[in-house]
Amino acid sequence: MLISPRKLAAAGILGMNSRNHDFIGRYNQRHLYPLVDNKLKTKRLAEKYGIATPKLRFVLHHQYEVKRTARLLAQRESFVVKPAKGSGGKGILVIVGRNGDRFVKGSGVEVTLHDVERHMSNIIAGLHSLGGNPDSILIEDVVQCAPWLAAYSYEGVPDIRVIVFKGYPVLAMVRLATHASDGKANLHQGAVGVGIDIATGCALKAVQQSRRIQIHPDNDIDLHALQIQDWTHLLEIAAGCAEMTGLGYLGADLVIDREHGPELLELNARPGLAIQIANGIGLVPRLRHIEALDTVHQDAAARVAYVQKAFAADMALAG
Ligand SMILES: Nc1ncnc2c1ncn2[C@@H]1O[C@H](COP(=O)(O)OP(=O)(O)O)[C@@H](O)[C@H]1O
Ligand SMILES: [Mg+2]
Structure with a gap:
């Protein structure tokens, strides 16, 4: 399915050039990249900051x-x-x-x-x-995923990707492993992406290899029934990664361990754009919304509360 660049822009879809130039280039200082490009450094930083990671x-x-x-x-x-x-x-x-x-x-x-x-x-x-x-x-250690979420994945631990801009979560998805993705929840390995409503933690849409799906290809589960527990808390951890790293535009990958609860898997300074397809929502309007704020909330919980209100009505538009 190919959509013209003009239609994508009209839908508020962020493209690679704009992402690199207007957001990563402007809001991510280069000297901070090693903190997230090296998972060992990220782990040590998270530890100092009191965010759990796999042992x-x-x-x-x-x-x-x-x-x-x-x-x-x-x-x-x-x-x-x-x-x-x-x-x-x-x-x-x-x-x-x-x-x-x-x-x-x-x-x-x-x-x-x-x-x-x-x-x-x-x-x-x-x-x-x-x-x-x-x-x-x-x-x-292998993460032992919480059973209510593990039920949606196949032969691998799902992760939750949150795009955080200026400390505000703007878009989120759950990625579910498939037989094809070989125990990993990365979309390019064949995992399923399920867009998650920022306001409620409920599934919006699902895609695999850019194609819209509703049923997990391996375990037949209805992806639209997925709702993330303790959603606000997860968003707060993701939002806190902005302070932790100093990065203005980042992707946080979280997992949910059945015993230890939410853990940070890794951070990304150049997160992918397919999350927009998984949500049926373009990033541009949300990024511009945050850019236009007169004052930013200092506290991660306040930022999450803000976006959960501000981006709630978008659901109807996502169709
Ligand atoms: N400790 C772990 N336990 C279980 N699965 C893991 C673990 N670490 C990574 N994975 C799987 O591999 C995927 C990619 O891991 P991640 O650390 O995000 O690296 P990458 O930078 O390659 O995306 C995760 O989404 C998850 O499915
Ligand atoms: Mg990852």
């Missing part, structure tokens, strides 16, 4: 550490291997169980210790990092 077990910076760590992983039931500077779900290996000495991925596919070693070695060599630069590895 970190190992960090590797060098090839010579791979074999030793792999031996330690051989004792573990489950873990996630992640490139510190990866994006879009690339290079993330989610191991959810064991079958003898083999490791089982969320999809049921089994890999050997040698496979895990090779994967780690590739990460350090920079296979998944921005610009192919040498990278580090984070090995963290």
